[in-house]
Amino acid sequence: MSNVYQVSRRGFLEGLFSAGALILAAPLVPEILKGSEADNAAFHPGVYVGIQPDGKVIIVVHRSEMGTGIRTTLPMVLADELEADWKRVQIEQAIGDRKYGSQNTDGSNSIVGFYEPFRVAGATARTMLEAAAASKWNVPASECQAKNHEVVHSSSGRKLGFGELVADAAKQPVPKREDVHLKSPADFRYIGKEVPITDLDAIVTGQRAFGMDAKVPGMLFASIEHPPVLGGKVANVDDSEALKVKGVSKTVPIETFKGSNYMFNPLGGVAVIADNTWAAFQGRKKLKIDWDLGPHATYDSVTYKKELQETARKPGRAERQVGDVDAAFAKATKIIEAEYYVPHLAHAPMEPPVAVADYRDGKVTIWAPTQNPQAVQTTVAPAVGVKPEDVTCNVTLLGGGFGRKSKPDYCAEAAILSKQLGKPVKVVWSREDDLHFDYFHFVAAMYMKAAVNEKGLPTAWLGRSVYPPMLSGSDKPSYGGLGSMGFIDVPWEMADFRAENGMAQGHVRVGWLRSVANIPHAFAVHSFIDELAAAAGRDRVEYLLAALGSDRIIELGGGGRGGGRGGRGGANRPNPYPIDTARFKRIVEMVADQSGWGKKKSGNGHGYGIAVHRSFLSYVATVVEVEVDSKGGIRIPRVDTVVDAGTVVNPERVRAQFEGAAVFGASLALMGEITSGDGRIQQSNFHNYPVARINEAPFETHVTLVKSDAAPGGVGEPGVPPIAPAICNAVFAATGKRVRDLPLKKAKLV
Amino acid sequence: MIQLKVNGTSRQFDGDPDMPLLWYLRDILDMTGTKFGCGVGLCGACTVHVNGAATRSCSMTMKQAAGKNILTIEGLAAHGDHPVQKAWKANNVPQCGYCQSGQIMQAAALLKQKPKPTDHDIDEAMQGNICRCGTYQHIRQAIKQAAGVKA
Known part of the structure; x- marks a missing residue:
């Protein structure tokens, strides 16, 4: 499995490559990742690169582009090892196909998971081109080197272009992995350089198609009135007025998912079909529907918050424990406790969910902005009674994703309607649909308790977190499941530690949002450590360095459940991602230095806060400066972030991710809140679910990337978790008011 | 009609x-x-x-x-070469790109009205345009570059 192999032109590739092209497939699962995924490894055949006889290099990207720049960054890696001229590289988006391995673009995993395979694929193609040139010139391959789209013979200076070598290279045996030499970082052409995204020109001219822009001849437009409460069903529908709207042709009922199995399945409801989007929207307003609302119609956020908090005050299931916290608390001289709360949040990507489906003769073609085209296949197939391989999913650009577009319910809706109507159908969600029927980020209550020593440092720590489970589809309370993210991997040096998770019942669809459980957990953990530091009266930077303690590796194994991406090692395999306190301390020192920490005193409505958090294998330290005005309004003049993400491929885009994360984190901290009353979501558009605008976002964010050749960590999500606690710690420094419940807009600061 | x-x-x-x-x-x-x-x-x-x-x-x-x-x-421009578009490219503004048509049209209108906008002018003119990816800092830089004012 560790070898690249040559494939023939077939299916999707046939349309892309001309005859005579050299096409290579490489395994997508680096050895190091195989531990838990061994069973699937055999089905992971390929990242593709092809070279055309005219020399054009075509690189197929199997990950979705939602703003991280991955459509550019992964090809940079391959082109670099191939020694390709970037101007002669064409990038193609893969359709959904399990041969690519996981295409689910989430978990900040694209570079983490595919940096090495893309390097190997590029280096393998380069090796074959060099071998072809060597045989043509009848010289040793060691004297032939690929350089900027040519192979050069070192002693004679002879040159052959990649295109001239393709036919012979395709006849070369594919070298074994051990015979393929990866470049030394000093020779990188593109990795570590700043390369503009491939779609830049098309985006700024409005030419690049997103899912919302997909169009198929003869396409009908649909807008769906979903049940207002999760699991609700249509009892009776009167569509007579809707059908009078000009452009509306008919209405079609969609069945609600079975039982409590909502997962990725359609919510159900009534679709209004029209010849344009506007008519479909208008028709929907005229529907008269009686709903059978079902058991979730009592969901009320005020009551639910109290329930979560009650649960968090009682013992839960231990997720990880070290030593004996109970014994430590019993003999402690000083104990500090606090409770924190983070409400439901919505993803609110600028492009609402949208999909085009064309069902014909037992096969379905989908065009959609999706983070997970294979989930589109496996969700659409049973919805319309076909096999997953009969579903072709074309991935468009995504107008934001943040985790929402990993869930393909909207694609299944389009497919169901297309099958029923016998025509291609585009389903368009309105912003109101998006906010009412999101897979909401879980609402969470946390209870924290620590014993501190005479220096005010924690010696024993108990963290308890309660939130409804993601995608459970259960009608009974259960554990949140991802209790590990940011909660079991607390880095402070302490003898006694326990992280617990309590049970809760979900009443709306709950799904992951950029950085997932790290959002509530980082908020609780880094607010609480700031409270401990405040109780000790110590400088925060000095205190954090002391709490992080000695340089050491934190092992999550033993007494713990789940790794929470703490590491990627398997049995008998070294972990390339140990939790390393030295890396935490280094970025704390760097961010203090960069932000001018300690030079300006906090107080009188002006303050600085700090938080340092590791998630998705990257370490991030953030200092936030806030100004609180006489009315309690909060301004964020400056954010400083230092990131240790190991090897970085496209530093300019990585810094952009962390700037964006500061805005995303500020949105959720300052103003993000979704609530339910009578089972109905009470927010509907950007007036009552505000997100940060240019005048509310941090005015300037300075990002420094630690120079490192360590294994690459994630970059899409890790910037978010430290922002909310750093803002609240800064607010405390500015005003003396500790905010333990988000969002800040509800706190009384003056 | x-x-x-x-x-x-x-x-x-x-x-x-x-x-x-x-x-x-x-x-x-x-x-x-x-x-x-x-x-x-x-x-x-x-x-x-x-x-x-x-x-x-x-x-x-x-x-x-x-x-x-x-x-x-x-x-907006025949070859995507309006000063705002050029500045957008030079500053690598877009992340996902979905809101950027609107941002660019808003910025182009701002510069027609106020060729040398201040930070306050930019806040006033651009606060109706949401970017969920959070490209605001790049947007501000690009507007200033297109206007030829100091960043």
């Missing part, structure tokens, strides 16, 4: 006069550079110029657009 000009071309429309300009551009003319984000004038993704003024096309009906000159992202 409603008559209007879109990017310099005369057009006629005999559909629902209450249809928003946005959906006429997107679904009838297939000019999809102008984006749908909220439908009620809260996010700015659908911003176009109507007789030179930045306007939310989701909130202007075809009846109201009658007789007007509409400029969309597709018509």
Whole structure:
């Protein structure tokens, strides 16, 4: 499995490559990742690169582009090892196909998971081109080197272009992995350089198609009135007025998912079909529907918050424990406790969910902005009674994703309607649909308790977190499941530690949002450590360095459940991602230095806060400066972030991710809140679910990337978790008011 | 019959006069550079110029657009070389890119009105345009570069 192999032109590739092209497939699962995924490894055949006889290099990207720049960054890696001229590289988006391995673009995993395979694929193609040139010139391959789209013979200076070598290279045996030499970082052409995204020109001219822009001849437009409460069903529908709207042709009922199995399945409801989007929207307003609302119609956020908090005050299931916290608390001289709360949040990507489906003769073609085209296949197939391989999913650009577009319910809706109507159908969600029927980020209550020593440092720590489970589809309370993210991997040096998770019942669809459980957990953990530091009266930077303690590796194994991406090692395999306190301390020192920490005193409505958090294998330290005005309004003049993400491929885009994360984190901290009353979501558009605008976002964010050749960590999500606690710690420094419940807009600061 | 000009071309429309300009551009003319984000004038993704003024096309009906000159992202410059577009590229502004047509149209209108905008001017003009990826800092830099004012 560790070898690249040559494939023939077939299916999707046939349309892309001309005859005579050299096409290579490489395994997508680096050895190091195989531990838990061994069973699937055999089905992971390929990242593709092809070279055309005219020399054009075509690189197929199997990950979705939602703003991280991955459509550019992964090809940079391959082109670099191939020694390709970037101007002669064409990038193609893969359709959904399990041969690519996981295409689910989430978990900040694209570079983490595919940096090495893309390097190997590029280096393998380069090796074959060099071998072809060597045989043509009848010289040793060691004297032939690929350089900027040519192979050069070192002693004679002879040159052959990649295109001239393709036919012979395709006849070369594919070298074994051990015979393929990866470049030394000093020779990188593109990795570590700043390369503009491939779609830049098309985006700024409005030419690049997103899912919302997909169009198929003869396409009908649909807008769906979903049940207002999760699991609700249509009892009776009167569509007579809707059908009078000009452009509306008919209405079609969609069945609600079975039982409590909502997962990725359609919510159900009534679709209004029209010849344009506007008519479909208008028709929907005229529907008269009686709903059978079902058991979730009592969901009320005020009551639910109290329930979560009650649960968090009682013992839960231990997720990880070290030593004996109970014994430590019993003999402690000083104990500090606090409770924190983070409400439901919505993803609110600028492009609402949208999909085009064309069902014909037992096969379905989908065009959609999706983070997970294979989930589109496996969700659409049973919805319309076909096999997953009969579903072709074309991935468009995504107008934001943040985790929402990993869930393909909207694609299944389009497919169901297309099958029923016998025509291609585009389903368009309105912003109101998006906010009412999101897979909401879980609402969470946390209870924290620590014993501190005479220096005010924690010696024993108990963290308890309660939130409804993601995608459970259960009608009974259960554990949140991802209790590990940011909660079991607390880095402070302490003898006694326990992280617990309590049970809760979900009443709306709950799904992951950029950085997932790290959002509530980082908020609780880094607010609480700031409270401990405040109780000790110590400088925060000095205190954090002391709490992080000695340089050491934190092992999550033993007494713990789940790794929470703490590491990627398997049995008998070294972990390339140990939790390393030295890396935490280094970025704390760097961010203090960069932000001018300690030079300006906090107080009188002006303050600085700090938080340092590791998630998705990257370490991030953030200092936030806030100004609180006489009315309690909060301004964020400056954010400083230092990131240790190991090897970085496209530093300019990585810094952009962390700037964006500061805005995303500020949105959720300052103003993000979704609530339910009578089972109905009470927010509907950007007036009552505000997100940060240019005048509310941090005015300037300075990002420094630690120079490192360590294994690459994630970059899409890790910037978010430290922002909310750093803002609240800064607010405390500015005003003396500790905010333990988000969002800040509800706190009384003056 | 409603008559209007879109990017310099005369057009006629005999559909629902209450249809928003946005959906006429997107679904009838297939000019999809102008984006749908909220439908009620809260996010700015659908911003176009109507007789030179930045306007939310989701909130202007075809009846109201009658007789007007509409400029969309597709018509802003022949080769994508409007100073704002050039600055957008030079500063690598877009992340996902979905809101950027609206941002660019809004910024182009701002610079026509205030060729040398201050930070306050930029806040005032651009706060109606949401970017969920958080490219605001790059947007501010690009506007200043296009205006030739100090960043």
